[in-house]
Amino acid sequence: MKRTVEKIGGTSISNTQVVLENVLIGGRKGADLYNRIFVVSAYSGMTNRLLEHKKSGEPGVFSLFAGAGNKWAWTEALASVAEAMEAKNAEMFSGEPEQAVADNFVRERIEDVRNCLIDLHRLCSYGQFRLDENLTTVKEVLSSLGEAHSAFNTALLLQKHGVNARAVDLTAWRDERDLTMEERMEDALGGIDLSSELPIVTGYASSRDGLVRQFGRGYTEVTFSRLAAFVQADEAIIHKEFHLSSADPNLVGQDRVRKIGLTNFDVADQLSNMGMEAVHPKAAKILRQAGIPLRVKNTFDPKDGGTVISADYAPENPRAEIVTGLKGVFALEVFDQDMVGEKGYDSTILDALTRHSIRIVSKCSNANTITHYIEGSRKALKRATADIETKLPGAEVSTSRVAIVSVIGADINVPGITAKALTALHEAEVPIIGLHQVSRKTDIQAVIQEDDFDKAICALHEALVEQVSVATPRAEALRPAA
CATH class of the missing domain: 3.30.2130.10 (VC0802-like)
Incomplete structure (x- = not known):
């Protein structure tokens, strides 16, 4: 049976019911539910709250912690993150027993981070320790919160619907071992039977060199591609809120654009250069070198095959795509x-x-x-x-x-x-x-x-x-x- 590694972006994963019906379950039963691994992003807007707004630059927890202003302003921002996470839990589970479980998970993570940052502030009040030398690590820790939350919730939701799902945490939370990303993946997936269990994996994965430091906000796609290469997936799939189309439908009109259908990684690279990422260029490189085709699907159009990007595709007829x-x-x-x-x-x-x-x-x-x-x-x-x-x-x-x-x-x-x-x-x-x-x-x-x-x-x-x-x-x- 075909084995896939699939990534769900922040906008899609935020639309819980649609993702559940169209992607995670999508009419599947029994064995058809498995031999898939899902890598999930943080819910839409959550990483902006944790770091800083990607477009406006509005400060999040990290920016406030690193800034030179009120040294405790970040605690209020962190409390706001906790409120937003618990609001998402309430939206998903509506007062059912799973909501309390999800809320407890959020509170434990948030309190651990709060205590960690307070201790770091206290330590850096001594002249021998410098805050700026630890900020890259702080950014990694804060980034991991969003993906840990969405992975835990998604697995919990699937379990509620009778699917044998498991949240797989690659964030190295309370893990003192110094592992490479592949070693961490092997450790986390080692006891999972993919034929009967559905792993929901955090889009953030701890690595020695720091995932956010190396790849910025595109780190979830790097985790996704490296996991696909690690398990030797037959296909990698990205679920987006739109088709990969011939132009921006909001600009030229929905009725005038065409879905691409088939293309190659060379085109994906050109798109990345123009800021229109079908996939992060580093992720594309990993998939291309591993010989794994990438399928880009529209979450809201599950019956459509989407667009397949492969290394060896060449069109029968030259055309502008x-x-x-x-x-x-x-x-x-x-x-x-x-x-x-x-x-x-x-x-x-x-x-x-x-x-x-x-x-x-x-x-x-x-x-x-x-x-x-x-x-x-x-x-x-x-x-x-x-x-x-x-x-x-x-x-x-x-x-x-x-x-x-x-x-x-x-x-x-x-x-x-x-x-x-x-x-x-x-x-x-x-x-x-x-x-x-x-x-x-x-x-x-x-x-x-x-x-x-x-x-x-x-x-x-x-x-x-x-x-x-x-x-x-x-x-x-x-x-x-x-």
Whole structure:
């Protein structure tokens, strides 16, 4: 029987009843319920409360603990987290005996964390101990709370519905052993018979190097992919609240987008570069190297096979699969009339960008100009610019804010596609600042003004996807997991 490792994201897992009916049970009975492992994220918004809001930057428990203001403000934030967790318990179990069990689990974890952080504050009041040296560990501990809560609740809910489920805690809670992630997985899953038991695994897994420190907020997908590789799964599945589509349906219209169906990890990498992650790039690398295909399914459309991403997929007919893009990009242009024929310019720029943790989205160059399209804060960009000007005193360095729109596909080697893209942008009255296309034929990038972003996406999608009659390949061709 096919063995799958499946990940449920925060938005999906928060919609408890839908996930129960469409994913966790989904009409299955008996043996069909098993030979699956689920990795769950924290409920939507919980990690924001524990760390800081991902978009607005509003401080959570960690930010308040690490900040220089009221040193006890974090305790109120932690109490607010406990209230939110218990409110979720009440929503799920509505006063039934399971609610008391779930509440006791939350209180125990929250109190342990509270006592730990108080002790750390007390210890760091001595001059020999520094708080900043322990903050990365504090962030790891706080992050683990959200996934531990959702995994425990999900297993409890399944047990209530007669499923032999078990919460599998990879957070190393009260575990003094120094194990690698794979050793921890082996230890946690060692006594489980997958043919008759359903593991619900925390999306946070303790590791020696720190999961959040290495992978940021994408750590649940890294846990998911490493677990899939560890158990040698036949397929990895991510359940999202939407289909992987040819564009953002909220932008171009739900009735105009197409589900992708089949594609490869090369496309997934291009999507990640544009900030539209089908899967975290590190997770994609793990699955690709392990030879495990990834299926992206819509939680709210369980009968649809979704989109399968594999290492070896190549389309029968070249086509544009997705039109997407990225706002908030800076163009960092370095011009020097004496650059031609000289070495070292590019390495100097790269050193400065690396030093200030600035991500490169794309780049282009000619005889005397190198332009990097980058993501980063204005402060970091200003510092990097100053470094470049110091190291290259003869160069003129300028920055401007732009956007990038990208046409992506496993094979977009369609005759005239670049001319068609340019025509679509011209007819939509979108001026082009730059155009990039590599020989691999997986994407075309156009640099434009930010104000033209929405218009450009819609124009390119209409011209290269909606007006093209190539049939969308069906993921059902690679049979959906049972």
